[in-house]
Amino acid sequence: MKILISVLSLFFLTSFKSSAQSSGKITYEIKAINFEPKKDAKQNELIDLSISTAKSQTFTLLFSDLKSSFTSNSGKMEEDMKEKMLNQLALLMFTCDFDYFLDISLSIELFKKEDGALIKNEYKKKEWKITSESKKIDSYLCYKATYSYTYLGRDNKTKERIITAWFAPSLPYSYGPKNYNGLPGLILELQDWDTTFLATKIELFDKEIEIDLPKGKTITQEEYERKVLSGN
Amino acid sequence: MKKLFFSAVALIAFSSVSMANNITIEEESISNINKIEQKRILDDPKTDFCSNIAADVLSSRDPDNKLSSVEAYRIYQISLNACLNFIKK
Structure with a gap:
């Protein structure tokens, strides 16, 4: 009887501790860029430079309760204009040209574009197709889902466009790279077009972390597209 | 008295017209300067060269037209700026 009580206590303690880890910081690196310009393609040098720049980029996902942010870690280390432009090109062509912010309680998502524009959308959960295909990423069993x-x-x-995500149900946080979320587990690997993002560092916290949404004038996606295409 | 009154009115009217003309001339000068500057950029052979480079970057990256118009335009813009700033003809 004493042993049974001890086992049950341990179980409940563990469960409580797991659910107390309500926030986290995940670092994503670029696992692969499956793109090669055709041999007769021009400007391969600039494309190759952009690819190598993209491969060195890292991103941080922060989440806490009902908020999350996904931001690029480049742009803080650039020293000169040339580096800045190459980084911008790499973000645009291969990785992620926006910082993403989500507030589930307000049902809003914000995209802070690399050109400074702040786009605001109503948050709508994505309809993922979850498969039974699985693989291990690090020590986590992950399942494949597509959107x-x-x-x-x-x-x-x-x-x-088809997005492929590998999520870990043992990490019950519905977040992931870029604006891809809503799966019953943290996305550890995500393939978007030619580029694969991979979670390389997972930090979970018992305390809630502060996630500030960007402030400033917001526009709709439609207004942004009109603005870009008009050359303004 | 009447002559003085009408002279004053004429003087005020003339001054107003002159001022309006001055504002217009100034605005026109600024507009002309902008046009001259735009013409200088467009006539610069480097702009043509860099436009071609930017178009090549875009088609190299996206030979199958998978990008949206907005994505494509931004890549073109940044490639053009990169060329204008850094590539020597």
């Missing part, structure tokens, strides 16, 4: 959406390509034809 797809259509958009208008620059040739005015409808395109489809």
Whole structure:
């Protein structure tokens, strides 16, 4: 009887401790960029430079209760204009050209673009297709999920983009890289077009961490697109 | 008295017209300077060269037109700026 009580106490203590870890900081690195310019393509040097810059970029996901942020760690170390532009190109072409902020309680998501624009959207949960395919990432058992959406390509034809995520149910936090979230576990690996993000450092905290949403004038996605395409 | 009154009115009217003209001339000068500057940039052979470079970067990155118009335009803009600032013809 004494042994049973001890085991039950240990179980409840562990559960309580796990649920008390309500915030975290995840570092993502670029695992792979599966892109090679065609041999007869021009400006390969600039593309190659952008790829190597992109591969060295890292990102930080912070989450706490009902808020999260995903931000680039580059842009803080650049010393000169050339480096800054190369970094910008790498973010645009290969990794992530925005910092992302989510407030689930207010149902809003904010995209802070690399050109300074702040786009505000109503947050809508993504419809992921969860599969039974699994693999281990580090020591975590992860399952594969996909999400797809259509958009208008620059040739005015409808395109489809498929995002592949590997999430760990043992890390019950519905967050991930970029604006991809809503799975029943932390996304440890995410493939978006040619680029794969990989969580390389996971820090979980018992205390809630402060996540500040950016302040300033916000515009809609439509207004942003109009602004960019008008050349302003 | 009447002559004096009408002279004053004429003087005020003339001054107002002159001032309005001055403002217009100043605005026109600024507009001309902008036009001259724009023409200088557009006529600069380096702009043509860099436009081609920016277009090449875009087509190298996206030969299958997978990018959206906005993404493509931003890549073009930044590639153009990078070329104008750093690449020697």
